Amino acid sequence: MQNAVVTGWGKCIPPAVLTNDDIAGFIDTTDEWISKRTGIRRRHISHVNTSALASVAAQRALAAAGLSGSEIDLIILATTSPDTLIPNIAATVQADIGASCGAFDINAACSGFLYGVGLASTQIASGQCHKVLVVGAERLSYYIDWSRRETAVLFGDGAGAVVLEGVDGDRVLGVLGYALHNDPGGREFLKSEFGTGMNRFDPESLNFYIHLDGREVFKRAVHGMQSLCVRVLEEAGVCDAEVDLVIPHQANARIIASLAGRMKLPMEKVFINIAQYGNTSTATIPIAICDALDEGRIKPGCNILSGAFGAGLTSAALLLRWGDRTTPLNSSDAELPPCESSAMELIRPALDHFCN
Ligand code: UT7
Numbered sequence: 001m002q003n004a005v006v007t008g009w010g011k012c013i014p015p016a017v018l019t020n021d022d023i024a025g026f027i028d029t030t031d032e033w034i035s036k037r038t039g040i041r042r043r044h045i046s047h048v049n050t051s052a053l054a055s056v057a058a059q060r061a062l063a064a065a066g067l068s069g070s071e072i073d074l075i076i077l078a079t080t081s082p083d084t085l086i087p088n089i090a091a092t093v094q095a096d097i098g099a100s101c102g103a104f105d106i107n108a109a110c111s112g113f114l115y116g117v118g119l120a121s122t123q124i125a126s127g128q129c130h131k132v133l134v135v136g137a138e139r140l141s142y143y144i145d146w147s148r149r150e151t152a153v154l155f156g157d158g159a160g161a162v163v164l165e166g167v168d169g170d171r172v173l174g175v176l177g178y179a180l181h182n183d184p185g186g187r188e189f190l191k192s193e194f195g196t197g198m199n200r201f202d203p204e205s206l207n208f209y210i211h212l213d214g215r216e217v218f219k220r221a222v223h224g225m226q227s228l229c230v231r232v233l234e235e236a237g238v239c240d241a242e243v244d245l246v247i248p249h250q251a252n253a254r255i256i257a258s259l260a261g262r263m264k265l266p267m268e269k270v271f272i273n274i275a276q277y278g279n280t281s282t283a284t285i286p287i288a289i290c291d292a293l294d295e296g297r298i299k300p301g302c303n304i305l306s307g308a309f310g311a312g313l314t315s316a317a318l319l320l321r322w323g324d325r326t327t328p329l330n331s332s333d334a335e336l337p338p339c340e341s342s343a344m345e346l347i348r349p350a351l352d353h354f355c356n
Pocket of ligand 1: 281
């Protein structure tokens with residue numbers, strides 16, 4: 001059986017920045033409330049569609065792995081904000097990277113990237129695939145009703161990707177275990193009315209937005225992530241003390257602190273970068289992996305525990321033992337097209353619609 005090891009990683013953050021003060025300029029909130037209650041200081045607003053973010057992250061991950069797109073034999077793209085539902089946007093990424101393989105999108109909300117890595121590792125372990133690209137990409141700004149302060153302050157746009165490769169050997173490396181769950185009793189607490197349930201002939205139906213019952217999701221998030229993290233550690237025979245780094249979904253710094261507290265994992269072992277990006281849903285974990293590598297937080301052979309939760313209410317946990325390499329083999333020259341607008345200019349049509 002082959003171990004699924006991460007050999008490439010890349011992220012794509014759109015350049016336009018929307019600060020807490022920018023948001024406080026149009027709704028009743030403050031930088032102090034947002035940073036204290038969530039840990040968020042800014043988020044990025046995309047001037048391009050989700051697939052463009054995903055393709056750049058994918059090309060950077062391929063370069064880091066020293067691979068070309070034609071060597072990939074499965075693409076799994078996690079998103080809840082695809083630029084098209086038909087076809088899926090994994091197909092767009094596939095065309096951009098020149099791959100010839102299976103490709104599909106998954107919607108498991110903020111847990112989507114961990115769902116994707118779990119499925120990829122199983123494909124590799126079974127021998128069905130050898131090199132799998134997993135991307136998490138979101139343009140959640142598309143869904144925001146900027147008059148609703150409970151969600152306007154939380155979300156941002158971005159993408160991250162990893163390449164997983166099958167590696168033979170005596171040493172146990174790569175994905176050591178994963179667990180997936182869904183709590184349908186909580187599906188009303190985090191939702192958007194976008195989909196075939198909309199009356200396409202009624203212009204009112206275009207007023208879809210993300211509805212969030214923050215307190216309910218907060219409680220269920222901590223409980224859901226904790227139980228799956230505990231299960232994954234137990235099944236892998238790894239104890240808390242052997243966890244070197246925790247890379248959780250970045251939805252709220254207080255959720256992360258609660259999870260660490262309940263699991264008695266010291267905060268020094270927990271990676272948090274929510275201040276810079278807000279909640280980019282399924283992209284938070286691959287972006288955090290890239291940042292943790294850049295900051296030297298990921299060492300060869302270290303045990304990384306990751307947990308996520310999101311609409312559904314999905315949850316997932318993953319235990320990953322990093323391989324030997326923590327630096328990219330190559331860099332990519334893939335870039336987004338230049339952005340001529342500020343974040344405020346990019347959200348202006350939505351502001352005019354929702355706030356006037
Ligand atoms: O990735 C999956 C999706 N992410 C999540 O679901 C996040 C989960 N939930 C959360 O992160 C938190 O629940 C929130 C950040 C959404 C809200 O924080 P909270 O500490 O749970 O606040 P709350 O909803 O209990 O509201 C406390 C107060 C309320 O005022 P009153 O009733 O005490 O007067 C709210 O109206 O804070 C008020 N409030 C705000 N004030 C300023 C809510 N949002 C804001 C805001 N600015 N943006």
